Amino acid sequence: MGDGPSFEEVSSIAQNILGRVKHRPKIGIVCGSGLGGLADDVQDAEILPYSEIPTFPVSTVPGHMGKLVFGILEGKTVVLMRGRLHCYEGYPMWKTTIPIRVMKALGVTTIFLTNAAGGINPDFNVGDMMIIRDHIDLPGLTGECVLRGANDERFGPRFLATVDTYDPELRATCKKVFQDLGLSQLMREGTYVMIGGPTFETVAESRLLKAFGGDSVGMSTVAEAIVARHMGMRVFGLSLITDMCCLSYDTANHTTHEEVLAIGQKRAEDLKAIVMRLLKDTTVE
Ligand SMILES: O=P(O)(O)O[C@@H]1C[C@H](O)[C@@H](CO)O1
Numbered sequence: 001m002g003d004g005p006s007f008e009e010v011s012s013i014a015q016n017i018l019g020r021v022k023h024r025p026k027i028g029i030v031c032g033s034g035l036g037g038l039a040d041d042v043q044d045a046e047i048l049p050y051s052e053i054p055t056f057p058v059s060t061v062p063g064h065m066g067k068l069v070f071g072i073l074e075g076k077t078v079v080l081m082r083g084r085l086h087c088y089e090g091y092p093m094w095k096t097t098i099p100i101r102v103m104k105a106l107g108v109t110t111i112f113l114t115n116a117a118g119g120i121n122p123d124f125n126v127g128d129m130m131i132i133r134d135h136i137d138l139p140g141l142t143g144e145c146v147l148r149g150a151n152d153e154r155f156g157p158r159f160l161a162t163v164d165t166y167d168p169e170l171r172a173t174c175k176k177v178f179q180d181l182g183l184s185q186l187m188r189e190g191t192y193v194m195i196g197g198p199t200f201e202t203v204a205e206s207r208l209l210k211a212f213g214g215d216s217v218g219m220s221t222v223a224e225a226i227v228a229r230h231m232g233m234r235v236f237g238l239s240l241i242t243d244m245c246c247l248s249y250d251t252a253n254h255t256t257h258e259e260v261l262a263i264g265q266k267r268a269e270d271l272k273a274i275v276m277r278l279l280k281d282t283t284v285e
Protein backbone atom coordinates (compact mmCIF):
# COMPACT_ATOMS: atom_id res chain seq x y z
CA MET A 1 0.00 0.00 0.00
CA GLY A 2 1.21 3.54 -0.74
CA ASP A 3 -0.14 6.28 1.51
CA GLY A 4 -2.16 5.39 4.57
CA PRO A 5 -1.75 2.84 7.37
CA SER A 6 -2.30 -0.81 6.49
CA PHE A 7 -5.38 -2.59 7.78
CA GLU A 8 -3.05 -4.98 9.60
CA GLU A 9 -1.22 -2.13 11.38
CA VAL A 10 -4.49 -0.59 12.56
CA SER A 11 -5.77 -3.99 13.73
CA SER A 12 -2.54 -4.65 15.56
CA ILE A 13 -2.72 -1.29 17.43
CA ALA A 14 -6.36 -2.01 18.32
CA GLN A 15 -5.50 -5.50 19.57
CA ASN A 16 -2.76 -4.06 21.77
CA ILE A 17 -5.21 -1.56 23.28
CA LEU A 18 -8.00 -4.13 23.73
CA GLY A 19 -5.57 -6.27 25.68
CA ARG A 20 -4.89 -3.41 28.10
CA VAL A 21 -8.27 -1.75 28.77
CA LYS A 22 -11.57 -3.24 29.91
CA HIS A 23 -13.87 -0.59 28.40
CA ARG A 24 -15.44 -1.22 24.99
CA PRO A 25 -16.49 2.22 23.70
CA LYS A 26 -19.07 2.88 20.99
CA ILE A 27 -18.52 6.65 21.06
CA GLY A 28 -15.24 8.44 20.39
CA ILE A 29 -14.52 12.08 21.21
CA VAL A 30 -11.62 14.09 19.82
CA CYS A 31 -10.71 17.05 22.03
CA GLY A 32 -9.59 20.19 20.20
CA SER A 33 -6.92 22.68 21.29
CA GLY A 34 -7.48 23.53 24.94
CA LEU A 35 -10.67 21.44 25.07
CA GLY A 36 -9.26 18.38 26.82
CA GLY A 37 -10.96 19.20 30.15
CA LEU A 38 -13.83 16.92 29.18
CA ALA A 39 -11.60 14.00 30.06
CA ASP A 40 -11.53 15.06 33.73
CA ASP A 41 -15.16 13.99 34.14
CA VAL A 42 -14.67 10.48 32.75
CA GLN A 43 -15.53 7.90 35.41
CA ASP A 44 -13.67 4.66 35.97
CA ALA A 45 -11.01 6.09 33.65
CA GLU A 46 -8.28 4.00 32.03
CA ILE A 47 -5.58 6.18 30.48
CA LEU A 48 -3.11 5.20 27.77
CA PRO A 49 -0.48 7.79 26.75
CA TYR A 50 0.06 7.66 22.97
CA SER A 51 3.78 7.15 23.62
CA GLU A 52 3.00 3.83 25.33
CA ILE A 53 1.01 2.41 22.41
CA PRO A 54 3.34 0.74 19.88
CA THR A 55 3.51 2.64 16.54
CA PHE A 56 0.86 5.17 17.65
CA PRO A 57 1.80 8.75 16.59
CA VAL A 58 2.38 11.25 19.43
CA SER A 59 0.98 14.81 19.89
CA THR A 60 3.51 17.63 20.01
CA VAL A 61 1.27 20.71 20.37
CA PRO A 62 0.70 22.60 23.66
CA GLY A 63 -2.89 22.02 24.77
CA HIS A 64 -2.83 18.45 23.39
CA MET A 65 -1.73 16.03 26.11
CA GLY A 66 -1.48 12.91 23.96
CA LYS A 67 -3.54 10.40 25.91
CA LEU A 68 -6.39 8.05 25.13
CA VAL A 69 -8.91 8.16 27.97
CA PHE A 70 -11.39 5.28 28.23
CA GLY A 71 -14.33 5.28 30.65
CA ILE A 72 -17.89 6.30 31.34
CA LEU A 73 -19.33 9.74 30.59
CA GLU A 74 -23.06 10.42 31.04
CA GLY A 75 -23.69 6.69 31.25
CA LYS A 76 -22.01 6.01 27.88
CA THR A 77 -18.79 4.09 27.39
CA VAL A 78 -16.44 6.44 25.55
CA VAL A 79 -12.88 6.86 24.39
CA LEU A 80 -11.46 10.38 24.28
CA MET A 81 -8.43 11.56 22.39
CA ARG A 82 -6.98 14.11 24.78
CA GLY A 83 -4.85 15.64 22.10
CA ARG A 84 -5.06 15.21 18.36
CA LEU A 85 -2.48 15.12 15.59
CA HIS A 86 -2.05 17.80 12.92
CA CYS A 87 -0.20 17.63 9.63
CA TYR A 88 1.71 20.84 10.47
CA GLU A 89 3.48 18.80 13.17
CA GLY A 90 5.20 17.04 10.29
CA TYR A 91 2.86 14.10 9.90
CA PRO A 92 1.51 13.10 6.52
CA MET A 93 -2.25 13.65 6.49
CA TRP A 94 -3.07 9.92 6.68
CA LYS A 95 -0.98 9.54 9.82
CA THR A 96 -2.98 12.19 11.69
CA THR A 97 -6.04 9.95 11.28
CA ILE A 98 -4.58 6.65 12.48
CA PRO A 99 -6.36 7.15 15.85
CA ILE A 100 -9.71 7.44 14.06
CA ARG A 101 -9.08 4.17 12.20
CA VAL A 102 -8.03 2.57 15.49
CA MET A 103 -11.21 3.79 17.20
CA LYS A 104 -13.28 2.07 14.53
CA ALA A 105 -11.30 -1.13 15.06
CA LEU A 106 -12.04 -0.82 18.79
CA GLY A 107 -15.79 -0.81 18.04
CA VAL A 108 -16.52 2.94 17.94
CA THR A 109 -19.49 3.75 15.67
CA THR A 110 -20.09 7.45 16.44
CA ILE A 111 -17.48 10.16 16.72
CA PHE A 112 -17.64 13.70 18.09
CA LEU A 113 -14.93 15.97 16.69
CA THR A 114 -14.26 19.24 18.49
CA ASN A 115 -11.85 21.98 17.52
CA ALA A 116 -10.74 25.53 18.20
CA ALA A 117 -11.29 27.63 15.10
CA GLY A 118 -11.07 31.15 13.77
CA GLY A 119 -14.33 32.87 12.87
CA ILE A 120 -14.66 33.91 9.23
CA ASN A 121 -18.38 34.72 9.26
CA PRO A 122 -18.55 38.36 10.44
CA ASP A 123 -21.76 37.60 12.37
CA PHE A 124 -19.82 35.29 14.68
CA ASN A 125 -18.27 36.32 18.01
CA VAL A 126 -15.34 34.94 19.96
CA GLY A 127 -16.74 32.29 22.32
CA ASP A 128 -19.52 31.16 19.95
CA MET A 129 -19.83 27.48 19.14
CA MET A 130 -20.44 26.37 15.58
CA ILE A 131 -22.11 23.08 14.77
CA ILE A 132 -20.32 21.92 11.63
CA ARG A 133 -22.86 21.45 8.85
CA ASP A 134 -20.31 21.03 6.08
CA HIS A 135 -16.63 21.47 5.38
CA ILE A 136 -14.20 22.62 2.73
CA ASP A 137 -11.25 20.26 2.46
CA LEU A 138 -8.71 22.74 1.16
CA PRO A 139 -5.84 20.22 1.24
CA GLY A 140 -8.11 17.72 -0.54
CA LEU A 141 -9.05 20.22 -3.23
CA THR A 142 -5.36 20.67 -3.98
CA GLY A 143 -4.50 16.96 -4.20
CA GLU A 144 -3.72 16.13 -0.58
CA CYS A 145 -6.93 14.35 0.39
CA VAL A 146 -6.41 12.04 3.36
CA LEU A 147 -7.72 9.12 1.26
CA ARG A 148 -5.00 9.62 -1.38
CA GLY A 149 -3.10 6.45 -2.21
CA ALA A 150 -4.01 2.80 -2.55
CA ASN A 151 -7.43 2.00 -1.09
CA ASP A 152 -8.07 -0.99 1.14
CA GLU A 153 -11.74 -1.95 0.76
CA ARG A 154 -11.68 -3.43 4.27
CA PHE A 155 -11.61 0.19 5.48
CA GLY A 156 -14.08 1.58 2.95
CA PRO A 157 -14.78 2.43 -0.69
CA ARG A 158 -12.34 3.95 -3.17
CA PHE A 159 -14.72 6.81 -4.00
CA LEU A 160 -16.55 8.35 -1.09
CA ALA A 161 -19.66 10.54 -1.27
CA THR A 162 -19.27 13.35 1.25
CA VAL A 163 -22.53 15.32 1.00
CA ASP A 164 -23.78 13.89 4.30
CA THR A 165 -20.52 13.91 6.26
CA TYR A 166 -21.99 15.56 9.38
CA ASP A 167 -24.92 13.52 10.70
CA PRO A 168 -28.21 15.49 10.42
CA GLU A 169 -29.77 13.75 13.43
CA LEU A 170 -26.81 14.53 15.70
CA ARG A 171 -26.87 18.15 14.50
CA ALA A 172 -30.59 18.42 15.29
CA THR A 173 -30.06 16.86 18.72
CA CYS A 174 -27.24 19.30 19.44
CA LYS A 175 -29.41 22.29 18.48
CA LYS A 176 -31.96 21.14 21.04
CA VAL A 177 -29.19 20.73 23.61
CA PHE A 178 -28.16 24.39 23.14
CA GLN A 179 -31.81 25.41 23.68
CA ASP A 180 -32.33 23.18 26.69
CA LEU A 181 -29.18 24.53 28.34
CA GLY A 182 -30.16 28.15 27.64
CA LEU A 183 -27.09 28.63 25.42
CA SER A 184 -28.86 29.36 22.11
CA GLN A 185 -27.21 32.79 21.90
CA LEU A 186 -23.83 31.05 21.50
CA MET A 187 -24.99 28.56 18.86
CA ARG A 188 -23.97 28.90 15.25
CA GLU A 189 -24.01 26.45 12.36
CA GLY A 190 -21.85 26.55 9.27
CA THR A 191 -18.98 25.42 7.10
CA TYR A 192 -15.54 24.68 8.55
CA VAL A 193 -12.53 25.16 6.29
CA MET A 194 -9.40 23.11 6.88
CA ILE A 195 -6.04 24.68 6.08
CA GLY A 196 -2.70 22.96 6.63
CA GLY A 197 -1.26 25.52 9.08
CA PRO A 198 0.70 26.26 11.18
CA THR A 199 0.40 29.84 9.91
CA PHE A 200 -2.79 31.67 10.73
CA GLU A 201 -4.45 33.31 7.74
CA THR A 202 -3.35 36.50 6.05
CA VAL A 203 -6.05 39.09 5.47
CA ALA A 204 -6.18 38.10 1.78
CA GLU A 205 -6.52 34.40 2.71
CA SER A 206 -9.34 35.13 5.16
CA ARG A 207 -11.14 37.08 2.46
CA LEU A 208 -10.67 34.16 0.07
CA LEU A 209 -12.06 31.66 2.59
CA LYS A 210 -15.06 33.93 3.21
CA ALA A 211 -15.69 34.21 -0.53
CA PHE A 212 -15.50 30.39 -0.71
CA GLY A 213 -18.40 30.16 1.77
CA GLY A 214 -16.40 29.30 4.87
CA ASP A 215 -17.72 30.26 8.31
CA SER A 216 -14.84 29.00 10.46
CA VAL A 217 -11.27 27.91 9.79
CA GLY A 218 -8.86 25.60 11.52
CA MET A 219 -6.06 23.09 11.01
CA SER A 220 -7.76 19.78 11.76
CA THR A 221 -11.05 17.83 11.83
CA VAL A 222 -11.77 17.47 8.10
CA ALA A 223 -9.37 14.59 7.49
CA GLU A 224 -10.70 12.87 10.63
CA ALA A 225 -14.30 13.32 9.47
CA ILE A 226 -13.51 11.93 6.01
CA VAL A 227 -11.71 8.90 7.40
CA ALA A 228 -14.53 8.25 9.88
CA ARG A 229 -17.11 8.40 7.07
CA HIS A 230 -14.87 6.20 4.90
CA MET A 231 -15.36 3.53 7.56
CA GLY A 232 -19.10 4.20 7.93
CA MET A 233 -19.01 6.00 11.28
CA ARG A 234 -21.51 8.70 12.29
CA VAL A 235 -19.79 12.07 12.62
CA PHE A 236 -20.61 15.16 14.65
CA GLY A 237 -18.39 18.28 14.62
CA LEU A 238 -18.27 21.37 16.83
CA SER A 239 -15.99 24.42 16.49
CA LEU A 240 -15.31 26.76 19.39
CA ILE A 241 -14.66 30.17 17.85
CA THR A 242 -11.53 31.31 19.66
CA ASP A 243 -10.64 34.36 17.54
CA MET A 244 -11.97 36.27 14.57
CA CYS A 245 -10.06 36.16 11.30
CA CYS A 246 -9.03 39.58 10.02
CA LEU A 247 -10.93 40.66 6.94
CA SER A 248 -9.56 44.21 6.92
CA TYR A 249 -6.02 45.60 7.11
CA ASP A 250 -7.35 48.37 9.37
CA THR A 251 -8.38 45.94 12.09
CA ALA A 252 -5.66 43.36 11.62
CA ASN A 253 -4.74 41.76 14.95
CA HIS A 254 -2.35 38.93 15.66
CA THR A 255 -3.96 35.64 16.62
CA THR A 256 -1.81 33.54 18.93
CA HIS A 257 -2.07 29.94 20.10
CA GLU A 258 -2.08 31.25 23.69
CA GLU A 259 -5.20 33.29 22.89
CA VAL A 260 -6.80 30.17 21.39
CA LEU A 261 -6.05 28.15 24.54
CA ALA A 262 -7.29 30.97 26.81
CA ILE A 263 -10.70 31.11 25.09
CA GLY A 264 -10.82 27.31 25.28
CA GLN A 265 -10.34 27.62 29.05
CA LYS A 266 -12.96 30.34 29.33
CA ARG A 267 -15.60 28.38 27.47
CA ALA A 268 -14.57 24.97 28.86
CA GLU A 269 -17.59 24.57 31.14
CA ASP A 270 -20.16 25.46 28.45
CA LEU A 271 -18.50 23.21 25.91
CA LYS A 272 -18.35 20.40 28.41
CA ALA A 273 -22.04 20.85 29.28
CA ILE A 274 -23.02 20.68 25.60
CA VAL A 275 -20.95 17.61 24.77
CA MET A 276 -22.09 15.78 27.93
CA ARG A 277 -25.77 16.48 27.23
CA LEU A 278 -25.32 15.50 23.58
CA LEU A 279 -23.79 12.25 24.77
CA LYS A 280 -26.73 11.65 27.07
CA ASP A 281 -29.24 12.30 24.26
CA THR A 282 -27.39 10.20 21.67
CA THR A 283 -28.38 6.58 21.13
CA VAL A 284 -25.74 4.22 19.79
CA GLU A 285 -26.05 0.73 18.39
O1 LIG B 1 -6.76 20.81 17.24
P1 LIG B 1 -7.46 22.07 16.90
O2 LIG B 1 -7.98 22.11 15.51
O3 LIG B 1 -8.54 22.42 17.92
O4 LIG B 1 -6.37 23.22 17.03
C1 LIG B 1 -6.46 24.54 16.50
C2 LIG B 1 -5.74 24.62 15.18
C3 LIG B 1 -4.30 24.70 15.62
O5 LIG B 1 -3.81 23.42 15.93
C4 LIG B 1 -4.33 25.48 16.86
C5 LIG B 1 -4.07 26.93 16.62
O6 LIG B 1 -4.10 27.64 17.82
O7 LIG B 1 -5.71 25.37 17.35
Ligand SMILES: Nc1nc2[nH]cnc2c(=O)[nH]1
Pocket residue numbers: 116117118119195197199200201217218219242243244245255260
Ligand atom coordinates in the same frame (compact mmCIF):
# COMPACT_ATOMS: atom_id res chain seq x y z
N1 LIG C 1 -6.42 28.44 10.77
C1 LIG C 1 -6.82 28.82 11.97
N2 LIG C 1 -6.87 27.92 12.95
C2 LIG C 1 -7.29 28.32 14.14
N3 LIG C 1 -7.46 27.65 15.28
C3 LIG C 1 -7.89 28.50 16.20
N4 LIG C 1 -8.01 29.70 15.66
C4 LIG C 1 -7.63 29.60 14.38
C5 LIG C 1 -7.57 30.54 13.32
O1 LIG C 1 -7.86 31.72 13.42
N5 LIG C 1 -7.15 30.08 12.14
